[in-house]
Amino acid sequence: MKRTGKSLRATSSPPNSPEERTMSASSGRKPVTLPRLRDMHRAGEKITMLTCYDSTFARVLDQAGVDCLLVGDSLGMVLQGESSTVPVMLEQMAYHTRCVARGNRTAWLISDLPFGSYQESPEQALRSATALMQAGAQMVKLEGGGWTIATVRCLSERGIPVCAHLGLTPQSVHALGGWRIQGRDERAAATLREHALALADAGAAMLVLELVPSAVAAAITRELSIPVVGIGAGPDCSGQVLVLHDMLGLTPAQPPRFVRDFTQGSSGIEDAVSRYVDAVRTVSFPDPALHCY
Template structure:
């Protein structure tokens, strides 16, 4: 069934079709029903219920304190406000690292709350978990590069994959996740050339955040692109509220800029 905006609900099949014909995919983080409705009506393809809510909504210094119960609550709120967008829920820290069975229980909780896909961070050891979930009918999005749940192990918010060895590992992990059944991949804070190479090599959509313009699509934290960040935003962020008369207009401008590939600008937002 269609919607008042005329856009049919997005499915994984339709997202794959969009990717296959070269259409850029748009994604924003979202944490509640009201913003879900605004973003959905503005044409955002994917709503990511990110564990970034720990920093954006709760004021924590990282995403680590966020619980599965909190993620299920916010996923339910977003799912109730969205009519056509594809809803992705983050598996929070500690909810999938113990075992594949733990990951399945956690993913089930988010899917029952309204997520249509779950996202988990890291490569290497996560490959078996991705395969386990995918074989059981749960769409999975991987996340490589700067993985916020591991920020302490990574030494802070630093660009990943700069040297040859690190770049080779990232490419290896990306290919392994795709082969294991990941239906989408987020690349965060990696050099443009590396992100472009990974995007070319994979048949699945690669969504960039601080990963250059050659990815299959883009994602930003909603509050960052609305100019609401409490600190200096990262280089890859553009404030779409500047020159906009409303939040809805700012989101439409973001969608348009990603679709026509004018964002991110290689001279301003890339590494």
């Protein structure tokens, strides 16, 4: 792939130096902060998020205006060739978080707590989250409701912003019986709502809803005071997230219904990412007829 374009140029200052941060601010793109994300949610301004795993793509996504970069444990599948996210290790997440942090300038940086790094106890979660924060993360994400309440409270009370994740939780894919839509019936939807409210009450600052019926996601989004970012959860969430490789058309198999290939009709990768950002902000993606449940 030909590496050209402003976003890929090297600079004379080291990554994340004061000089580069000043340049970013002067170009009109102020650093995205947690208060800024809350303001966007309250104002109905859609939040854009993409997964990111290295410094080069961090620069491209940041330059294209993506609000949040998620160092997802999805790297196990798209980078390592695993069949699920379960084999990913904390050391690997810290490594990729550090890589992304070096290339990022202004986007909000979230990193996944991988399977086995927080299930044991809140104390274990604190140690794991500390490693990711020291690697450059500004927020950590964990999956599940109910039993995670104490962990979310422990982290948030210690100054570690937490993004919760409900619906289809990939780390639990074996227990869920595969990649299935969650919250379809009334009881399951009520459980999702209950967990979402409890997580927000425990201090979660953001929520990802994955593979949830649009009506259920819309109801939860309206009820919560924190941003709700959807993936396969309809257009009424506070924002959207996709796996970077999926939206660039690099999925080797048939992509999930909620995915759109933004390289079609684009002039390159940065243009494709810019098209994604624009589509989310103008609510032309996801299309209820094509990408929702």
